[in-house]
Amino acid sequence: MTRISVTVDGTSYQDEVEPRMLLVHYLRERLGKTGTVVGCDTSNCGACTVHLDSKSVKSCTVFAVQADGRDVTTIEGLAHDGELHPMQQAFHENHALQCGFCTPGMIMQSIDLLRENPSPTEHEVREGLEGNLCRCTGYHNIVKAVMSLGEGASV
């Protein structure tokens, strides 16, 4: 067991974890952060995407011990005092989700995409979301939601 100290959604935790434990399992099983989900075994689907020090990572490809001393934000840490993050609001407004299983990862990746490129073209949005799979929406409204928050998007 290895001792880690990690901040998740603004709360500090100290925990003993197995070195093989994945960050996503630490979040789900130890902290009850079940908003972050597992959709595949091969890091293809992106459903488990969270922010590690404000950059998106697939939490199924990060060991919990690698998060030691770092700051993790999950889908559950985005809204503050009942106020949705603009990306959450944009997904709602644009009907960018159906079953919602990919949504947490998709929202976290979309936020990171705009952080890196605040005014992306549609092509850039599509390329930027390539690592996140959705089976319901055909991506049409997801792309629309992200574009709606790009700088220069007509509000």
Add this chain to the structure above:
Amino acid sequence: MTVTEERPASEVGAPRRRKEDQRLITGRTRWTDNMQLPGMLHLAMVRSPFAHATITSVDTSAALSSPGVAAVYSGADLAEEQGALPNAWSIIPDQVAPSHPSIAVDTVAFSGEIVAVIVARSAAEARDAVELVDVEYDELPPVLDSRAAATDDVLAHLDLGTNVSAVWIFDSAEAGTGSDVEQAISTARTGGVLIERELRQQRLIPAFMEPRSIVVDPTGEQLTVWTSTQVPHFVRVFIALVLGIPESKIRVIAPDVGGGFGGKLQFTPEEVLTVIAARHAGKPCKYTETRSESLQAAHHGRDQWQKLTLAATKEGEVTGLKIELVADMGAYLGLVTSAIPILGAFMYNGIYKFPAYHLQCTNVFTNKAWTDAYRGAGRPEATFAIERLMDELAAELGVDPLEIREKNWIKHDEFPYMTVCGLEYDTGNYEAATEQARQAFGYDELRAEQRRRREAGDPVQLGIGVSTFTEMCGLAPSRWLGSQGYVGGGWEHASIRMLPTGKVEVITGTSPHGQGHETAWSQIVADRLGMPFDDIEVLHGDTQIAPRGLDSYGSRSLVVGGMAVLAAADKVIEKARPIAAHLLEANPDDLEFAAGRFGVKGTEAGLGLGEVAFAVFQAHNMPAGTEPSLDSDATFDPETFSFPHGTHLCAVEVDTETGGTKLRNYTCVDDVGNVVNPLIVEGQVHGGLAQGISQALFEEAVYDDAGTLVTGSFVDYLVPSAADLPSFVTSRTETPSSTNPLGVKGVGEAGTIASTPAVVNAVVDALRHLGVDDIVMPCTPHRVWSAIQHSSAGAATPADNPAGDDAGLPSHNAAVSEGSTGESPGEGPEAGGNDSRGGLS
């Protein structure tokens, strides 16, 4: 107190944002795998690596002594109590089927079949112990190709004696719905046109994003089962029937369910085994599959060979269609496996009115995962066949593919129309939808560009694909289901509870998993009862809350379930009317109900429905002999199907040097009758398009020669990403259905049904001048390139096209946007003999 109206004049038709979203966008969703119960144990499955084998021994001793392991079961341990999994549809009275165990006892019939179950303190410990179970097998030869299976040379189940499960025939002359197809063919052979093709519907995997998960709590009076399913009501009945547990002792909950697409329309081995393990342990048990297990062992879809003969006059009038299908059941019959091709069998005539039709379907077993419902379920296969043939007919006659369709389709003033398959189409306007699509697409301009590029010999050629479709949706009239050999009914149930404070609970027997029923049903009830949208709560997916229901599949939820909701609302009004009249001291016949209020005609006097609900709660002043309740139930059984339709147009750019295909424009006009929520309808179309396009270009479940699934992860099974798809141009025409009071038609499967032939027609159209007249799906760069090389214009030698590499699997990017010749032989998993292009090149 009066009901305050803060809502649009009509909720139905408004693009309401979904009620469901709040929990989904904030990570508060209740997925089954999120459940943690005190003392809960975790299951892992040991699965067969062989497609066909005899189990000679199972040694569980090492696994049993592994840390945290509580129990290990082999098939022999559970042979007596596991019962047999059900197939609920016998398409012919003497349908042949093997017994379908949840855990294999003596033999395995596909790779991925469960052979042992581990029960442990944690999921990780359970998985660790999987490696320690020692199973000895004697391998048997597998049969993998469905057409080979039909010959019975190699048997998928030795004890069955045959691979043929059923031969089902529909003949329009025999059925009295049309004339003799052989006569039509013989006439066309001498003086008309015959189009003969054998088309392949590749095997697909539903690939819902949430892996299936089951939690069973056996500690209460009732066995409580949470399961990631489309069909909680089915699951309850089948747990009772298969395991002999009284139905009244079972509660099944489908909490938030992450997609289904037919893939969760099943009663599964994993459900049975989790129930058994939990009852043995006396503790809650959970099983969550890995993605690889899901791809390997959750049911697959499609997988048919279609031998087609279309007869027409030289003027392009279709005179008959003859079809010989071979449908691959896989190793077993699941819930409705055998009926999937039959659901398509009534739709091969599409939107056309030709007089003669014959279909023979041979259902066969192979040693592969069993097939069952996948979005569209039979109808995409049928639509693909007829729409590919119509393009081939147009090409043969040298006319525009839209023109050939117009010549043959049912005109808007010919509805209701009795088809050659004996179905009465309710309404439609194919002319209007096609014209609208044609304009939005810029059809004539694109054809002009296509001509320019052809004349210039552009290496990147433009192809235009057309698909017009209709589908039977709204499964289904119970009487029809009974006549086709299905054991269940097709009705749906709803109830409405009027709460004392004027709020409303709507209980629906449908079981949404992304479709937005909480929002749409609220809109329907808000209009009918005149109550605010936000005052309506829709409850579902728990047999204790919604005890009656037949769940969600087959584009049935709105056209069947929505009608039950509507009928229950009407009953509430009718129960409230005499009570309101009594309270208002008026004659019930003098009351008008509008905008949530009973008003006395010609006066200002009136009572809101909420006020009546409170008076009923008090029950101080009820009319004599009236029960103090407004709560109402309704069960709706449709008289017939509804038939949405649409015209889909697709432009692709095909790089003739690399075989790369790029979707440039996808435009569709769908007619799903009246629309409850246009936002949700559009979303359904978008998602359906993605899945249908993906069948055309990307997806295929590929087995190797030994029967191992080589597309067993998302690395190899190509669910498209955002980078693989364009934005879609979607719009609608609205021809109300005449078969239900809201005038609605189903939409869940429309996009998937229509889009596959549109895309393949476009790819073929781009290359037709080179002599290409078919490409097997998925149209990967390698297959497209090979088709060009093999075409009359290609100059290839056989050495240019290494055999057996047709299912090369490109990366997402290469497949669509850039094209690639990088799939050298051996680079990707190769197709097994069953998945090769056969005689189609």
